[in-house]
Amino acid sequence: MSTSLATDNAIGRAQELDKNDAIAFTRSEFNIPTTAQIASTRLPSESSEACPSSDKECVYLCGNSLGLQPKRTPARIGQYLATWATQGVQGHFKPLEDSPLPTWLDADAKAAQLMAPIVGAAESEVAVMQTLTANLHLLMSAFYHPDINGRHKIILESRAFPSDHFAVETQLRHHGLSPDTSMVTVKSPFSEDNVLSSYDIMSVISTHAADTALILLPGIQYYTGQLLDIPVINAFAHKHGIFVIWDLAHAVGNVPLSLHDWDVDAAAWCSYKYLNAGPGSIGGLFVHERNSLVTKAITDDCPEEGYSNRLAGWWGNDKRTRFAMANKFHPVGGAAGFQLSNPSILDITSLCASLEVFALAGGLSALRNKSLAITAFLEDLLLNSMTDQDKALFRIITPSDPDQRGAQLSLLLLQDGLLETVMKELEARAVIVDERKPDVIRVAPAPLYNTFEDCVKFVDAFSLALQAARAVKGCV
Known part of the structure; x- marks a missing residue:
């Protein structure tokens, strides 16, 4: 990749930071696509020759959308397939x-x-x-109890991820309610990018507290990359007697979370972003222990009570009774009691392969330290290493406060019609980020596998892409 913008000083700084990176070794745990692989239109076969050593790795800054594949994933999946092939049904029980x-x-x-x-x-x-969305529906079915004459509203952000918005609307309709009267959306009156302060959110909670039954908020907002103050907002909602569910799709594996200590009611997440489990892989949920108690021993001649009602399935049964084939639900205490069908072992195997790498890295504390440093480095390059001509075409809409963001920086293009050309030019240079139309590019240096030098290469390619976009539009 050419370096028409990135100075030797920036590259030198990046290389020095990479040299001193305490978790640099985890990059070798991942399959980093090469420039040739990114450009290829053919599926590689097992008999394909290995890429030449001269073929460079691409710049992949898209872990906020789909994490890269850990090298141990194919091995773990191979072991699962071998178990299935040689043990059949015995794989359920036979170590x-x-x-x-x-x-x-x-x-x-x-x-x-x-x-x-x-x-x-x-x-x-x-x-x-x-x-993720299935789990949000399951949680809402268990904990959203509208009273038409009392608490019935659900609060969410105005620019919630569409799937969350759909889930809330359909839950309301399921209960015979209208989103027009029972859905409240939070929008910042101060930020043109709808970056929400805790005050914005708490103000809406205060206004609607008397008739709100549930709040659904993101840990990190997918579009702006803003990290909300989960413990503060959560505690404020609880003071008003409101149950809160958190969508942690962009927060899990990205920022440290303390769901139990923060007294979070419930949360759900996916695993294909920062958790690197593969596209559409299995999700997860959290239910605080006080919301998942089984307070009575449920027997065949005892009423089915002593636990919070939920949409139930046989895998939520206590293992001691799961295979008894009785038509009485005996939920295990805890979040496991919210399970439905037996889970995809293929998906779980893939997820656990990635979680092994998290353990190698020393957990979220070590990852967060690097994430703070590498995201700040990327921000500095964007603000201070680009020409004024380039900087006139974009601005960073993610909060500049490191405590209000994770790994992602969202770049808003300031002229209509730039996005398509910029994305095409970045891809041509084997730089992978993602877009949110009409005009936002999301760039996410994932600390498990991205380097500081990746950030320099991105900024250089981004500058060249903006130059190309200006030429297409006939701008000076």
């Missing part, structure tokens, strides 16, 4: 002495064990299951 994998009956419990420290929870408060 294999030389296998690193749990039995399929215990795979969800193993995943919860690895996932719990990522979200700051007790193992019993985490269930690895379903997908």
